[in-house]
Structures are given as structure tokens and as C-alpha cells.
Amino acid sequence: MDTNFAYVLAGSMLLGAAAGAVGVFGLLRKNSLVGETVAHSMLPGIGMAFLLSGLKNSWILLLGSVVSAALSLVFVRWVRRFSGPRPDAALAIALSGFYGVGIVLLTFIQNRGTGDFSGLDHVLFGRAAAMLQEDVWVFGGLALVVLVMALLGHRSMGLVAFNPDFARSIGWPVRFYEGAMAGLGILAIAAGIRAVGIVLMAALLVIPAATARYWTHRLGVTLVLSALFGALGGAMGTVLSSASSSMPTGPLTVLSLCALALLGIVFAPERGLLSKVLRKHRKRLQSERENFVKGVVQCLEERPGTQTVSGSVLRSRMGLSAREYYRNVRRTVAAGWILPVVGGLRPTESGWTEGRRINRLHRLWEVYLNRKAGVPIDRVHESAEVIEHLLTPELERDILAELGLCEHYAPTVEIHLHSATGA
Amino acid sequence: MSTDGWWVVGMGALVAVLCAALGTFLYLRRLSMLGDAISHAVLPGIVLAYFISGARESVGLLLGAALFGLLVTYLIDWLTEKAGMQQDASIGLSFTLLFSLGIVLVSVWASRVDIDADCVLYGDIALLPFDTWSWKGQSMGPRHFSMLLGLDVLVGLLLWRGYKGMQLLAFDRVFAASTGMAVGLWHWLLMGGVSLATVFSFEAVGAILVVAFLVIPPAIGHLWSFGSLPRMLTIAMLAGVVSSFLGYGLAVWLDSSIAACMSTAALLLYGLSWIIHPQRGGLALLLKKRRVPHAPMMGRMR
Numbered sequence: 001m002d003t004n005f006a007y008v009l010a011g012s013m014l015l016g017a018a019a020g021a022v023g024v025f026g027l028l029r030k031n032s033l034v035g036e037t038v039a040h041s042m043l044p045g046i047g048m049a050f051l052l053s054g055l056k057n058s059w060i061l062l063l064g065s066v067v068s069a070a071l072s073l074v075f076v077r078w079v080r081r082f083s084g085p086r087p088d089a090a091l092a093i094a095l096s097g098f099y100g101v102g103i104v105l106l107t108f109i110q111n112r113g114t115g116d117f118s119g120l121d122h123v124l125f126g127r128a129a130a131m132l133q134e135d136v137w138v139f140g141g142l143a144l145v146v147l148v149m150a151l152l153g154h155r156s157m158g159l160v161a162f163n164p165d166f167a168r169s170i171g172w173p174v175r176f177y178e179g180a181m182a183g184l185g186i187l188a189i190a191a192g193i194r195a196v197g198i199v200l201m202a203a204l205l206v207i208p209a210a211t212a213r214y215w216t217h218r219l220g221v222t223l224v225l226s227a228l229f230g231a232l233g234g235a236m237g238t239v240l241s242s243a244s245s246s247m248p249t250g251p252l253t254v255l256s257l258c259a260l261a262l263l264g265i266v267f268a269p270e271r272g273l274l275s276k277v278l279r280k281h282r283k284r285l286q287s288e289r290e291n292f293v294k295g296v297v298q299c300l301e302e303r304p305g306t307q308t309v310s311g312s313v314l315r316s317r318m319g320l321s322a323r324e325y326y327r328n329v330r331r332t333v334a335a336g337w338i339l340p341v342v343g344g345l346r347p348t349e350s351g352w353t354e355g356r357r358i359n360r361l362h363r364l365w366e367v368y369l370n371r372k373a374g375v376p377i378d379r380v381h382e383s384a385e386v387i388e389h390l391l392t393p394e395l396e397r398d399i400l401a402e403l404g405l406c407e408h409y410a411p412t413v414e415i416h417l418h419s420a421t422g423a
Numbered sequence: 424m425s426t427d428g429w430w431v432v433g434m435g436a437l438v439a440v441l442c443a444a445l446g447t448f449l450y451l452r453r454l455s456m457l458g459d460a461i462s463h464a465v466l467p468g469i470v471l472a473y474f475i476s477g478a479r480e481s482v483g484l485l486l487g488a489a490l491f492g493l494l495v496t497y498l499i500d501w502l503t504e505k506a507g508m509q510q511d512a513s514i515g516l517s518f519t520l521l522f523s524l525g526i527v528l529v530s531v532w533a534s535r536v537d538i539d540a541d542c543v544l545y546g547d548i549a550l551l552p553f554d555t556w557s558w559k560g561q562s563m564g565p566r567h568f569s570m571l572l573g574l575d576v577l578v579g580l581l582l583w584r585g586y587k588g589m590q591l592l593a594f595d596r597v598f599a600a601s602t603g604m605a606v607g608l609w610h611w612l613l614m615g616g617v618s619l620a621t622v623f624s625f626e627a628v629g630a631i632l633v634v635a636f637l638v639i640p641p642a643i644g645h646l647w648s649f650g651s652l653p654r655m656l657t658i659a660m661l662a663g664v665v666s667s668f669l670g671y672g673l674a675v676w677l678d679s680s681i682a683a684c685m686s687t688a689a690l691l692l693y694g695l696s697w698i699i700h701p702q703r704g705g706l707a708l709l710l711k712k713r714r715v716p717h718a719p720m721m722g723r724m725r
Contacts, residue, residue, distance in 0.1 A: 032511045033456050040631075082703060083642055092455035093693070096635030100686030102546045103632065104673075107680035124544060125526060187724055199544075200523060200702045206515030210508055223561065247530050251523035263504045372428060 004133065005242065010235040011136035012128040012249070013194040015188075017199075018143035020208035020230020022188040024223050025181045027209040028161040031087070032202075034076075037095040039189050039201030042071030043102025044125055051109060058138040061123075063191055069186045072098050074220045126197030126250035139191040146188045147227060149180075157181050158219045165229035170203040195234055197250035204230060204357040207257040214264035214271050285331065287389040290358050292318075293337045294388075296347055297355025310344035360395065361390040368399050430552040430565050431669045435685050438569040438624045439663025441578055442588035442636035443644070445616050447652075447659050448472075451593040457496070458637045460518035461614070462621040464495035466543065466630050469622060474528070482570060485622050492618020493611065495521055522630070524531045545680045551552045567590025567626060574623050578616055582656075585612065590652055628682035636663060636685030639693050646703075650662040662692055 012125045012234030024034035042065035049064025072094045079090040093312060094381065122130050125144070142147050153252025160177040164275075167176045189201055196204050212225035266273050295318045299309040327343065332338040365387045366380040375383075391399075400406070425445030449458045476484050494515050502513035529538055541547070555565040563569060582589060588609045591599040600606045617637070624633045644659030669692075670685025677684065698705045 013618050027509060027512055030509060032509075032510055034458075036459070036515065078697075079642075082697060083645065085451060086450070087454050088456040089450055089642060090636060091691075092634060092638040094636055095459065096632065096686060097690035097693070098691060100632055100683045102634050103683035104677065104679045104687050107545070109677045109682060200519050200526075202515050203519035203523070206512050207519070210512035210516060213509075244530075246533060251526040251530075254519050254523040258516065258523075261516060265502075265508075271507055318660055329470065333707060389574055405513075422546070 001034065002372060005129075007133050007136045008131050008242075009235060009238050010126050011131055011140040012238040012253075013231040014140040014143040014147070015192045015195045015233070016204060016208070016230035016234025016235075016253070018146040018150070018188040018230070019204040020212075020226040020228070021147050021223050022181075022185050023205035023209035023353065024154075024219075024226050024232070025150075025157055025161045026205055028158060028219075032209065033088075034073075035185065035189060035205035036202035037072060037076065037091045037098075037191060038069045038186060038197050040095045040102075041075075041098035042069050042190060042193060043123070043198055044068050044098055044105055045071075045107060047102050047105030049367050050235055051105060058135050060368040062142075065190045065193070066186055068098065069190065071185075073182060097104070107380070122197070123193060124192065124197050124199055125248035126195050126200070126237075126253070127241075128234075128249040129197045129242050131194055135194065139230040142311060143191045143408040144193070146184050150184055151223060151227075153180065154223050170171050175234060195249055196237065196253045196358075197248065200250040200254050200386065203257060204233070207254070207261050208233065208292065211257070211264040215270035217247055217362040218268040229260050233260060244258070260337075261412075283389075288328065289335055289337070290389055292332050293347065294358040296338065296345055296385065297352060297359060300347070301359075308341055308344040308346045314345065358388050361391045364396065364399055365391065371403060385398045392404075425554040428671065428675075430568060431548055432667055433629055434548060434551060434565070434568050434571055435667030435670065435681070436664045437568070437575050437648075438627050438633075439636055439640065439667050439685070439689075441571070441575050441620050441662045442633060443640040443659040443663040444578060444582055444656060445613065445620050446637035447641040447644060447656050448593050448613055449617065450597075450638060451652075453554050455638050456514060457499075457614075458617055458621075459634045460495055460499070460514050461492040461617050462630055462633045462637070463518040464521035465489065465491045465618055465622050465625070466522050467491055467528055469534070469625055469630075470525050470528040470536060470538060472482060473538055474497060474532055485570075486619070489615065489622045492621060493614060496614050524572070541693055542626070543630050544627065545632055546627050546682045548627040548681050549560075551627060571623060574619060578620070581612065581616060585609070586688040589613065592654075594657065629683070632686050633690060636688055639686070639689040642692050643689075643696055646700055662689065666692055696706070 005075070015017070015346045023025055023032060023035065026035055042141050043067070044069025045064035046282040047064075048068070049060050053060050075098075076094045079093055080087065081088065086336055141310065146265055151342045156172070156179065157177050159197055164174050164178070167177070183190045185205075189205070192204050193201050206227040208229035212222045216222055231258045233253050236256035240252040240256070241247045241249040247361065264272065267275075283318065295314060296309055299314055299317060300306055303309075309328075311325060314320075320328065326403050329340065332351070333340060337348060337354055339346045339348055362384045366377075369375040369383060446455075446458065449455055465488055465571070468491035469485070472481070472484035472488045497515040498520075499510070502508040504518065506513075508516070526540070526543070529536060529540065529543065531538070541562050551567045552565045554566050555724050556569070558564050576719065588599075588604060589604070591604065592606060592609050592613075596606060599609075620637075621633050624636070640659040640663040641655070643662040644655040644657075647658045649657035666689035667685045669688035671681060673679075673688055674681040674684035687719055696704070
């Protein structure tokens with residue numbers, strides 16, 4: 001690895017990290033598409049800076065892009081004031097309007113044929129490899145400053161982003177913090193377009209932040225993770241694009257970021273799709289287990305004195321096929337609720353408790369529905385079949401209190417029929 | 424003005440009318456940024472269409488390319504509802520993903536596909552008059568002009584037949600659903616229309632500038648509508664046509680990209696409305712010496 005490539009790699013990682021960190025604030029304000037507008041509106045500034053100075057100096061282009069981005073934010077405010085509260089339209093007008101002016105300037109410069117235009121082209125889709133060491137110092141340094149400031153100020157800026165009204169009510173200078181966030185955002189974007197280009201800059205702000213949110217709920221951790229994802233995406237884009245000469249960095253960075261996001265969407269521990277599916281599956285298994293042991297206990301309660309229930313009785317009562325029956329037996333035995341004995345099944349101590357608990361919750365819900373919601377008695381069973389697996393002890397207490405019953409109330413079949421007709 | 428110039432202005436006007444009509448409903452439904460997303464997201468479809476058909480576009484394949492616009496709408500819904508992502512983030516992810524795919528395809532097939540990055544960024548409307556077609560030996564003018572004209576007529580028919588539905592959906596979605604109207608169908612029709620419009624405008628104005636045509640004329644129309652939807656539609660389309668004329672003049676004067684000049688002209692018209700609007704324009708406010716922040720719009724249209 002030669003020194004220049006190391007420089008470029010470090011630079012694009014810094015740019016990605018800064019954009020990732022700043023993007024979190026946009027996400028918190030549910031306004032992350034503003035980055036798209038800010039990035040697109042840097043084009044006229046860059047064109048104008050080049051046109052006026054005739055130089056491709058990093059500082060001058062940076063100045064131009066920052067000025068026109070700030071103008072575009074002012075423009076967005078004006079449009080909102082003028083055209084009514086339509087945030088999306090204001091963003092889209094500023095985006096396309098400024099971008100159009102930028103293209104006019106760029107093609108004007110191109111057709112005039114003066115000056116070396118080629119570097120400006122990279123502004124649109126990004127070409128990290130075209131960064132000189134000097135550029136890396138300028139943009140990387142800027143990104144580092146932004147990153148550090150975002151990390152230092154994340155508590156206060158996070159609060160303002162999350163709930164500006166509350167921040168105002170406790171006397172915080174909300175406008176100052178909003179300005180600070182906008183300023184950091186503009187700087188991060190102005191630096192970042194070097195690596196990924198104007199057109200795809202929004203991705204570098206949005207995707208790392210959205211990905212980080214899958215892995216954590218804490219703001220500080222989100223910020224750090226988002227910066228890490230951004231850096232990783234920037235590095236992957238740079239490495240991939242250096243492998244081929246014609247490929248711009250921007251799209252490859254975005255594709256890498258999307259791959260990272262997909263990992264989060266699928267595998268994140270709490271919010272990921274996989275864990276959602278697993279949770280559902282586990283819940284279903286539990287319901288099945290509970291239903292089975294409930295069935296066993298019901299059979300035994302209907303035949304006082306017996307200790308075991310035979311498989312055929314249970315199967316016909318619960319309408320289970322042989323396969324389903326053996327699967328249920330296996331699972332409830334594994335849970336320690338049922339003992340297979342000669343002549344059928346016998347619940348263990350915990351099996352009795354569990355079966356009675358479910359039974360009780362079932363009937364409790366039936367009584368509740370009938371008395372409090374006025375559901376006819378022949379309609380309450382279906383809903384109770386579902387709810388019995390979901391009622392927590394707290395809910396059970398609440399329902400008992402609502403019904404005006406004591407804690408040890410145990411509705412039996414008789415009482416529940418009686419109360420249904422008597423109520 | 425040369426004949427080619429007239430063709431260029433004509434095509435610009437057709438794009439502008441098409442986008443203004445559909446953009447009006449996007450604007451009213453506060454989906455303007457979704458229009459931005461769709462216009463970016465159809466790129467891979469267009470590249471594929473060009474790749475399969477060779478150099479020149481075929482109408483059938485372009486229709487297929489429009490499916491990518493629906494795909495991105497679907498992807499956004501999926502990310503928001505199934506994967507639990509915030510809506511703005513899922514828009515940002517979806518369209519940048521598809522647009523990146525498109526750019527990668529352009530770079531990979533650079534030698535075999537007749538599109539380059541410039542075309543993506545601002546189209547090449549100036550070249551379109553040279554690609555003519557003839558029917559029964561009779562020259563029919565530029566192919567692209569006919570295609571755009573056909574699509575304009577199609578969308579015109581859609582809006583004419585479905586005006587009531589579109590109107591209802593734009594202003595009161597809940598009420599529309601409660602009347603038993605197929606809200607989902609109308610939503611997809613609008614999205615499909617926007618996808619088609621961006622695909623067919625691509626060659627003329629590129630994937631990004633089309634947003635300017637989708638948003639700015641409807642914003643102008645909204646300002647001068649004074650509460651009437653037909654007036655808003657008419658003024659939006661008129662603003663589009665005027666800006667394509669003005670833009671062509673600007674482009675000739677500056678020797679610059681025609682499509683970009685057309686969108687700049689639209690922006691200038693919007694700025695002009697800012698100044699001369701009788702109720703909320705800068706002049707009126709100066710005369711009244713009173714600032715009204717967030718002044719509500721008149722009548723029904725808010």
C-alpha cells in the first residue's frame with residue numbers, strides 16, 4: 001500500500017465518520033432529507049467559486065460550497081414562510097432549483113473551454129482517489145473537527161433535536177443549538193462530497209445513522225456507531241473504487257453502506273427482523289405448550305379422582321393428529337410439565353399449576369368480556385383462547401380489581417355460566 | 424430560432440406540462456420528496472432498458488423501466504412498515520441505493536450503453552431533434568417528441584377521467600377511503616404516472632433536473648391558485664411552458680445546458696411570484712408594512 005492510498009483511505013474514513021455522526025441529529029429531527037438538499041445546493045457555490053477565482057484550490061471551493069449551502073437553508077425557510085407549511089416542497093424546490101443553477105454554471109464553464117474543468121466533475125459522483133494529500137489535510141481536518149464537536153455537544157444538541165419545545169421551556173438557546181447543528185451539517189457535507197459526490201451525499205448522512213438505530217437506543221452509542229459505520233462505508237467505497245479505474249467512489253460507498261444497513265435490519269438483537277421472527281416463533285411454541293397442558297388438566301378436572309389421561313381421549317378432545325400429539329407431548333415433557341406414564345399422561349406439580357393458571361385466565365377473561373364489555377357468552381371463548389397466553393400477573397390483578405373480585409377468586413365453569421346468566 | 428430550436432422548446436414544454444400536471448398532485452399530497460426519490464430510482468431501469476435494446480430506446484422497455492419507480496415506493500413502504508425504519512431515512516436509503524446501482528451499471532457497461540454521467544445529470548435535449556423517425560415514408564419529426572406527446576396524452580386522459588378521484592385523494596385521503604374508493608389503486612396510479620414521466624423525461628432533462636419540473640411549476644401554481652385546483656393545474660402547466668421558452672433563450676445566451684436553464688427559468692418565475700404576489704409578495708408586504716408569518720392560504724387549499 002503506497003502512502004498516497006493510505007492518505008486517501010484515512011481521509012475518506014474521516015469524511016464518512018463526520019457525516020455519519022452529524023446525520024444522527026438529522027434523523028432525530030425526522031428531517032434527514034435536508035442533507036440531500038444541502039448537498040445538491042453546493043453545486044452553484046462550487047461553480048461560482050471556480051468561475052470567479054479560476055482556481056481549483058480546496059479552500060476556495062469549500063468556501064463557495066458552504067456559502068451556497070447556507071443560502072439554500074435560508075431559502076428553505078423563506079419558502080416555508082411564503083408557500084405555507086410544506087417542508088417537503090420547500091426542500092425539493094431548493095434542491096432542484098439550486099442544482100439547476102449549478103448545472104447552468106458548470107456547463108457554462110465547460111462550454112467556455114477555459115480552465116481545467118476535470119476536477120469539478122468529480123464533485124458530482126465523488127472520486128476519493130483524486131484527492132491530493134493537501135485535500136486530505138483540509139477536508140480530513142475539517143471532518144475531524146466536526147466529529148469531535150458533534151461528540152462533545154451531543155447531549156445538548158440531541159435534546160434540542162429531540163424536543164425543541166422542551167429545550168426552549170427550560171430556557172436553552174435553541175436557535176443557537178439549531179444553528180450549530182446546521183453549521184456542523186454543512187461542514188460535514190462540504191467535506192464529504194469530496195469522497196461520495198453531491199448526488200449521493202444524502203446516503204452518507206442517512207444510512208449510517210439509520211443503521212446505528214437498529215443496534216442501540218442510547219444517543220451517545222448511536223452517535224459512535226453511526227460514525228463507525230460511516231467510516232467503514234467510506235473505507236469500503238474507496239478500496240472498491242481503487243480496484244477499477246472507471247468507477248466513482250460515491251455509488252460504491254452507498255452500496256457498502258446499504259450492505260451494512262441490511263446486516264442491521266436482519267440481525268440486530270432487538271429491532272432486527274430475525275429476532276422479531278424468533279420472538280414470534282418462541283411465543284407460538286409457548287402458546288402451544290400452554291394449550292396442551294391446559295387440555296390435560298381440563299380432562300382430569302372433568303373426571304375427578306383420575307390421575308392420568310389417555311392419549312386417545314386427549315387427542316379426540318383437542319382435535320390433534322398423531323403427529324401434533326407426539327410433538328406436543330415431547331415439548332411439554334421437555335418443559336417438565338407432563339410425565340408419560342403407563343396408560344397415558346400425568347401432569348407434574350408444575351404442570352398442574354400451569355394448566356390451572358391458564359384455565360383460570362381463560363375463564364377470567366370470559367367473565368370480564370361478558371360483564372364489562374357486554375359480549376354474549378357464546379362469543380367470548382375465541383378471544384379468551386388468544387388472551388389467556390398474553391395476560392401478565394399485573395393485568396390479571398387489574399382485571400380482578402375491575403370486576404370487584406378478590407385475589408383468590410377462581411372462576412369455575414359453573415360460576416362462569418351462572419354469572420353469565422345472572423349478570 | 425431554428426427548426427431544431429423549436430423542436431427543443433417543444434419537447435421542453437411537453438416535459439414541463441407532463442411534470443407540472445403530475446407534480447401538482449404530488450405537491451398537494453406533500454409527497455414532493457417522494458418525486459425526488461422516484462426520479463433518482465428509475466435510473467437502473469433505464470440503464471437496463473438501454474442495455475437490452477442497444478443504442479436507441481424502445482417504448483416497451485422504457486415502460487418496464489418505470490417499474491423501478493414503483494419498486495422504490497414499495498421499498499420505502501417495506502422499510503418503514505416491516506423493518507421499522509423512520510420514514511425519511513427509508514426514503515433516503517431506498518433511492519440512493521437504486522441510483523448507485525444505476526451509476527455502477529453505467530460505469531460497468533460504459534462501452535455498451537449509450538448513456539454517460541452527463542446525460543444522467545442534465546440530459547441531452549439538444550441532441551434529440553436529430554433522432555427522427557418516419558412513418559409510411561412521411562417524416563414524423565424527432566422520435567422523442569412523439570413519445571413525449573403520446574405520454575402527455577395518456578396522462579391527460581388519466582387526469583380527465585380520474586380527476587374526481589385524484590382531487591379527493593389529494594385533499595382528504597380519509598374521506599376518500601370512507602367513500603369506498605380504491606385509494607390504494609389511485610395512489611399507485613399517481614406513482615406509476617410519476618415514474619413514467621421521469622423515465623420518459625430522462626433523455627431530455629436527466630434524472631435529477633426532472634425534480635425541478637415536478638416541483639417548481641406546481642409551487643407557482645399553488646401561489647396563484649387562490650383556492651381553485653383547476654386554476655392551480657393550469658397555471659402550473661403554463662409556468663412550465665413559459666419556463667421552457669425562457670430557458671431556451673437563457674441557454675442560447677449563456678451557451679449552457681438547455682435543461683438546466685429551463686429549470687433555472689422556473690426558479691426565476693417562482694422568485695418573481697415572490698415579489699409580485701398581491702397578498703404575500705414582497706411588494707405587497709412592503710406596502711402593508713406588516714409581516715405575516717405563516718399566513719394561511721385562502722379558502723380550501725391549505
